[in-house]
Amino acid sequence: MEAAWLSIVPFLVVIPIAIFTKQVLPALFLGLLVGSYIMEPSIIGGMTTMFTYVVEAVIDPGNIKIIVFLYAFSGLVGMIKMTGGIRGFVEKASEKIQTRKQALLLTYVSTIGTFVAPTFRFVTIAPIMRALLKKVKMTTEELGFVIETTATPIIVLIPVATAFVGYMVSIIQIAAGNQGVELDPYSLFIQSIPFNFFSIVTIVLGVYLSFFHHSKDKSKAPTKLDDHVEEEEDWHNCHPAVGKELPIKPMNLLLPLIMVIVLTLFLTWWSGYEKGYGFPEAFIKAEVMEAMVIALLFTVVLSMILYLGQRFKLSNLIEGFIIGGNELMSVILLLSVVWGLSSITDDLGFSEFVTAHSGWIPQMFIAPLIFVFGAAVSYFIGSAWGTWGILMPLGISLALAGDVSLPLVIGAVFASGSFGAFASPLSDDTNTIAKILNLKVIDYAKYKLKPALIAAGITTVLYTIVTFII
Structure with missing residues (x-):
């Protein structure tokens, strides 16, 4: 597709707006809206396209x-x-x-x-x-x-009976499905668990x-x-x-x-x-x-x-x-928007664009770069789930284009979101534990940032090393 470069425009909208506003859902919605109007550039047509993509995503069995x-x-x-x-x-x-x-x-x-x-x-x-x-x-x-x-x-890291596992499997499913990967998404999730180095x-x-x-x-x-x-x-x-x-x-x-x-x-x-x-x-x-x-x-x-x-x-x-x-309706709404955005960018040729323009990235740097970039995004938006929804399509596309292990890169995406959930002063984890222990949120976030950065540094080195091994 000649206009495949347009497929990255929604992501160029989502990431800076999410970081600037500290809100994931509005940023994803605007990215979905922009993608819809790229698909159908008319006042009514763009809105109709957005509605159609979201509905089709939600009614998927x-x-x-x-x-x-x-x-x-x-x-x-x-x-x-x-x-x-x-x-x-x-x-x-x-x-x-x-x-x-x-x-x-x-x-x-x-x-x-x-x-x-x-x-x-x-x-x-x-x-x-x-x-x-x-x-x-x-x-x-x-x-x-x-x-x-x-x-x-x-x-x-737990593969059953958590509030996370359904969302994580879904994010893999939509990103891998758009790339034509026929592996079971739950199986990919299981294989990625040992590669979530930041958590470990x-x-x-x-x-x-x-x-x-x-x-x-x-x-x-x-x-x-x-x-x-x-x-x-x-x-x-x-x-x-x-x-x-x-x-x-x-x-x-x-x-x-x-x-x-x-x-x-x-x-x-x-x-x-x-x-x-x-x-x-x-x-x-x-x-x-x-x-x-x-x-x-x-x-x-x-x-x-x-x-x-x-x-x-x-x-x-x-x-x-x-x-x-x-309490999870906001997450369900987030998922619906992520599903729609992923489908639109795929139809715009996102995978083809990444394949054509990512050859300059050395194979050994794909996993560590995904982790570092995702960790920065998750820190500034304070949302692991939002980070996973934004970056998983990019991570899987880069993994396939660079012939890098899918479980490794999926683990790196999940690790990057985990960094933000753990270290960001905006994350629910930081604010909840600070409230219960009667701590000042900013002071507490500053305290744990140093060990979090040490863990992130070790994680980056591990991704570089492991890329050579597998």
Whole structure:
């Protein structure tokens, strides 16, 4: 296509506007709008084109599964909060944890049951650590850093039952599909996990800071153990999910999580088994996204029955589910725009343009450049999901054009977004943990920027080295 260069115009709109406004969704929408008018340069035609692309993306069967998964997952978390599952876990754990070692071990071990989303991790672990802060003997900033290393960096590496996995698989699916890659997107996601070097390096730094580094500074954060702390500074007020008005029922958290994990594994195996495959191959050949959605729907129904048996009102459970689900509506809207934008740029010849004009980039630099560029973008926009949506089409196009491992480059894209979620003062992670631990957002972001940059430097070197090896 002679005008294939026009396919990069939407991205030239999206990236600077996202960085300038610190808002991803409006930037993606404007990029979609610009692409639509390039496709159909008339007042009504451009708007109609945009509408058509978004509708076609939303009604795609695979995309519908992802929308249902995201909404139902967030709705389940809403019911868990409302029924006192999170508060119950926090209360029971804080009663038994008395030493620094116990508290830090709990932070890591509890990942097994609270890995569904970063905010979920924060509201279950941070209040416990805040209540025990003086016994933990860490500065509040160090504590926040350690908690954050057990959130997004770990969650992006988990292939089932998280709020991230559906979105991440979808981003790979649309970008790879537009390039004509016939590999299963979930399989690509699994293969990319070992190459998310930033997350892996950050986890290692967190373990070091937890168990091998002892700060000489004394924390000045208000804690439950301080007799002079005023009532309004009680950790129960740090987040609505641990508020005093909620019941104390830890099993309302643990049972649904156990159900969704067990059912996901079973239905994934069953999906492959029905096709005639044996035990190991059944997981590889399964319809994983469908299995995850069905497992989640079963869990929602069974959890609702569990809560009704505890005499929670059906109307309150439905309200909690809807409120929880609606918290991800902005993400679902974001996905819809990303789907439409990806389709438009593909039809404009984006892959052909990248193939024709990326030959000057040495193969060894493709993965590290994608990571560094993506890390800069994610830092300034504060959104891992937005960064992934913007950069995945570019990353996969460059990987195919430069004959670089797809899992490696996909891992680099995910790593770049993880950097922004971890280090940016604009990210939800930074702001949530700062609020719970009573830290100033900018000061806390400055504190963790240095170790984040060290991890990013190590990550860049690793991508350069690994490119030679694989």
